[in-house]
Amino acid sequence: MxxxxxxxxxxxxxxxxxxxxxxxxxxxxxxxxxxxxxxxxxxxxxxxxxxWAPSSTARTLAGSRVDVVGLAVCRPARLLGLEPFYMEFISGVESVLVERSCSLLLRLVRSPEEEVGLMESWWRGRQIGGSILVDFRADDPRPAVAGRLGLPVVAVGHPSLTGGLTSVWTDDATAVTEAVRYLAALGHRRIARVGGAAALGHTSIRTTAFDEAVRSLEPAARAWQVATDFSGDAGARATRSLLAAAPGERPTAIVYDNDIMAVAGLSVAAEMGLRVPDDVSLLAWDDSQLCRLTHPTLSAMSHDVHGFGAEVARTLFGTITGEGPGSHPVPTPVLTPRGSTAPP
Amino acid sequence: MxxxxxxxxxxxxxxxxxxxxxxxxxxxxxxxxxxxxxxxxxxxxxxxxxxWAPSSTARTLAGSRVDVVGLAVCRPARLLGLEPFYMEFISGVESVLVERSCSLLLRLVRSPEEEVGLMESWWRGRQIGGSILVDFRADDPRPAVAGRLGLPVVAVGHPSLTGGLTSVWTDDATAVTEAVRYLAALGHRRIARVGGAAALGHTSIRTTAFDEAVRSLEPAARAWQVATDFSGDAGARATRSLLAAAPGERPTAIVYDNDIMAVAGLSVAAEMGLRVPDDVSLLAWDDSQLCRLTHPTLSAMSHDVHGFGAEVARTLFGTITGEGPGSHPVPTPVLTPRGSTAPP
DNA sequence: GCACCTTACTGAACCGGTAAAGTCTCTATT
DNA sequence: AATAGAGACTTTACCGGTTCAGTAAGGTGC
CATH class of the missing domain: 1.10.260 (434 Repressor (Amino-terminal Domain))
Known part of the structure; x- marks a missing residue:
């Protein structure tokens, strides 16, 4: 070039x-x-x-600040377009970056290894002053790499996943528990969850919490969990198979890990002749505007994704300016009941 | 920093x-x-x-290539999260950038003026090797600025809007006409369109084309058009006001400028007790996965947004390597009939 | 009137590369 | 044996800023 x-x-x-x-x-x-x-x-x-304006390239080389932060996202490109989450997250990040005249260097990668390589070359090439790390997996290599390179990063994910890095996270376990308790309080005793990608750390946190929450219900309740790739199609498939059982044997409430899948679930229920919320209750996660656009509207665990992104960016600046590692919880997603949940 | x-x-x-x-x-x-x-x-x-890896900063300064391209998006941050279009577009752009080890510098701006300023400082600061320009308006200042700076850019938008810049565009006028003809062929004679932001060039192209297409129908038909900000809420509001009229006086078909608004319209129709497609037909634009997740599924003008982004990136590389200005049409959105359209 | 500070600014080195010109060695040619 | 030429490197001069050790001019105190 x-x-x-x-x-x-x-x-x-x-x-x-x-x-x-x-x-x-x-x-x-x-x-x-x-x-x-x-x-x-x-x-x-x-x-x-x-x-004239000073050349930031020359400034960077001359050893002062770097005014770019990196974000690599490792998800299939076609799914990303669908996830309202990311764009909203990014817009939150941007809102803080703009104040400091920083820009966001964005890259979609296909594998965690590629992401690690990218981090190295961005950092070595002095292209970025710091980076945001998302989608942590079990035994994620990134904490070690960031440590070795001395690259200032902030990890988006629960501290148990992010290997000692400064992290910003929502308390998914508590939120899942709240969701289950809410559905139980409505009287549901057969509760399913359509989860996200199994490899992702926050998915397994939710899976465990869901299991425990349902297990601890009195009187005893039954649980189902399905893993997906977060796509609407996968959500539809999962819903279809959950609802295919006989009326007394199928879940009366389903929790989804994002709102796209919940929308898909809504449509599957309609297609199967089931009424929402009379025959089955649905509960979404993330709560983008989408949840208020369906009919019935979707109850959701809502979550200020924009603010979350902003907090991540602020924390990153803290790390860049030398703050030690820390754990920054942001508010737990809160249940927003709408039209898709009711007693069974 | x-x-x-x-x-x-x-x-x-x-x-x-x-x-x-x-x-x-x-x-x-x-x-x-x-x-x-x-x-x-x-x-x-x-x-x-x-x-060790070479420092791209130093390389840039030493006068060789710049391996970053810029993209500034001027829309309210909160709306962007909702628009499946952008993320998918970006992922298409990325798919080409990755092949050439280029990265995308992304920035959300609040005004066209801010965007112009950003372009200048990015270019002067040698942060980018070229830029993608989107959302053209009437009398857009960007072509002049790009020319003055010598900044290689590719404009996303119809050549009539992009002031002589190399442009990549879809033939919105033809697509709108096709949409109208399709609805007319089903027998609709009262057709509405819920358009996007009036200030945007492609919105006015669609508005004009819609008007002409409806006007040229035999027997005569009636048209409504409403401008919105692309948000689901605005789409819902517009739909409500269109459908509030007496049965014989309201549109029997509505075309939406994006799919979020179409989803909102679907839900408004349900809430008003109207059946889709029996009482009113709905037709979406862009056709993200969302259109297949609703019930009924949404008929849409579909459009390979990912491929569109890829073509934009390829064209940008062409411009950067010195190709003269050109016009690159990509395939016209094609009508995909699904469950939301039927004879009135 | 002289030493001593400030203040305001200059000059040169440096950041980490690239690129073009220069040097040295070895082989092929006449 | 002298000459040319190619191959393999090295040297040096930038790129466009930042930074820091000077330096010259003007003000203070005694």
């Missing part, structure tokens, strides 16, 4: 026009002391007249 | 370890002639042992 001929203005031109040295221009643009107001003005005027 | 102390390996260390000069290492890593196989091997081995 070759760049076009760059007849670009540099600090030297500005210095010449203002009648000072490059050093003076640098001082002015970094708001450092050691210049008279008059000179400062002259420099800024010259820069404005020439349309 | 200060970086952590960087005890990082540089080209000098590699050169020392391999017993050659920096120049030799540079030659090796750029696969240029002038080195013996043996030396090349020694250099690569040394680099591997030290875990």
């Amino acid at each position: 070759t760049a076009t001929p760059p007849p670009r203005v540099t600090i030297k031109d500005v210095a010449a026009r203002a009648g000072v040295s490059k050093g003076a221009v640098s001082l002015a643009f970094n708001h450092k002391p050691g210049l008279s107001e008059a000179t400062r003005d002259r420099i800024f005027r010259a820069a404005r007249e020439l349309g | 200060t970086a952590t102390p960087p005890p990082r390996v540089t080209i000098k260390d590699v050169a020392a370890r391999a017993g050659v000069s920096k120049g030799a290492v540079s030659l090796a890593f750029n696969h240029k002639p002038g080195l013996s196989e043996a030396t090349r091997d020694r250099i690569f081995r040394a680099a591997r042992e030290l875990g």
Whole structure:
């Protein structure tokens, strides 16, 4: 990739026009002391007249800040488009980055190994000042790599998954328990969960919590759990197989790990002639706007994804500026009852 | 944003370890002639042992390639999360970037002016090698700016909007016409369209085309058009007001500019006690997976958004490598009839 | 009137690479 | 044996900033 001929203005031109040295221009643009107001003005005027802005590449090389943070996402591209979660998360991250004139370097990768390689080359190549790590798995290699490289990162995920890295997380276990208790309180005793990708750490946290929550119900209840890839199709398939059993043998309530699958579940129920919530209750997760657009509206575990992203970005800046590792819980998803849940 | 102390390996260390000069290492890593196989091997081995990768920052500064492309999106952050379009578009772009080891610099901006400023500073700061421009408006300032800066860009939008820039576009006018003809063929004579943001160029192209298409129907038909902000809520509101009229006075078919609004429309119809498609037909646009997850499934103008993104990225590389301006149409969205459309 | 500070600014080194010109050695040619 | 030429490297000059050790001018105190 070759760049076009760059007849670009540099600090030297500005210095010449203002009648000072490059050093003076640098001082002015970094708001450092050691210049008279008059000179400062002259420099800024010259820069404005020439349309000059400092090259962040050169600045980076000269050893000061890096104003880019990285985010690699390891999920099949086609699924990502569907997940309202990511775009909203990213927009939250951006909202904080913008304040500090930082940009987000985004990359979709196909495997955790590729992601690790990318982190290394981004960091070594001084392209990023820090990175956001998402979708932790069991025995994730990234904490070790980040440690070895000295790369400032913030991990999105429960501290039990993120190997000592600074982490930002929601208490999924508690949220799952709350969801189960809510459904139980409505009278449900046959409860299913359509989970996300089994390899993901937060999925197994939810799986365990769900199991325990249902097991601890009085009187005894029955549980089902299915793993999916988060896609609507998988959610539809899972729902179909759960609801295929005889009326007394099938779940009366289903919890979904994201809202796309819940929407799919809603449609499967309709297609099978089951009424929601009379015949079966559905409960979504994440609660994007989508949940309020269906009919019936979807009850959901809602969650300020935008704010979550913002907190992640703030935490990352903390890490970059040298704060030690820490654990930053954000508010637990809260149950928002709507039209898709009712007593069985 | 200060970086952590960087005890990082540089080209000098590699050169020392391999017993050659920096120049030799540079030659090796750029696969240029002038080195013996043996030396090349020694250099690569040394680099591997030290875990070195060339700093793209330094490379950029030294005047060679820039391996980052920019994308600024000017829409309210909270809406973006909802739009399946963008993530899918981005994933298409990425699919091509990855092949060339390029990354995407993403930024959400709040105004066209901010976007213009960002382009300037990205380009001046040598942060990007080129940029993707989306969401063109009437009298958009970006073509002029890109021209003035010499910034290689590709515009996503109809050539009539993109002021002579290389553009990649779908033929929205034809697609709208096809949608209208399809509904007319089913027998609809009262057709509405819930459009996107009025300020956007492609919205006005669709608006004009819709108007003409309906006007040219025989026997005469009636048209409604409403502008929205693309959000589900706005789509719901628009649908409610369209369907509030007396049965003989309201549209029997509604076309939506994206699928989120169509989903919202579906739910509004249900809430108003109208059956889809018996009482009213709905037709979505973009056709993400969402359209197949509702009940009834949504008929849609479908569109390979991923492929669209990929084509945009390929075209951008063309522009960066000096290809002259061009117009790259991608396939017109094609009508995919599903369960939400039927004769009135 | 002289030593001593500040203040305001300059000059040069440096960041980690690339690129073009220069050097040295070895082989082929006349 | 002298000359040319190719191959394999090295040297050096940037790229566009930052940083830091100077330095010259003006102000203070005694």
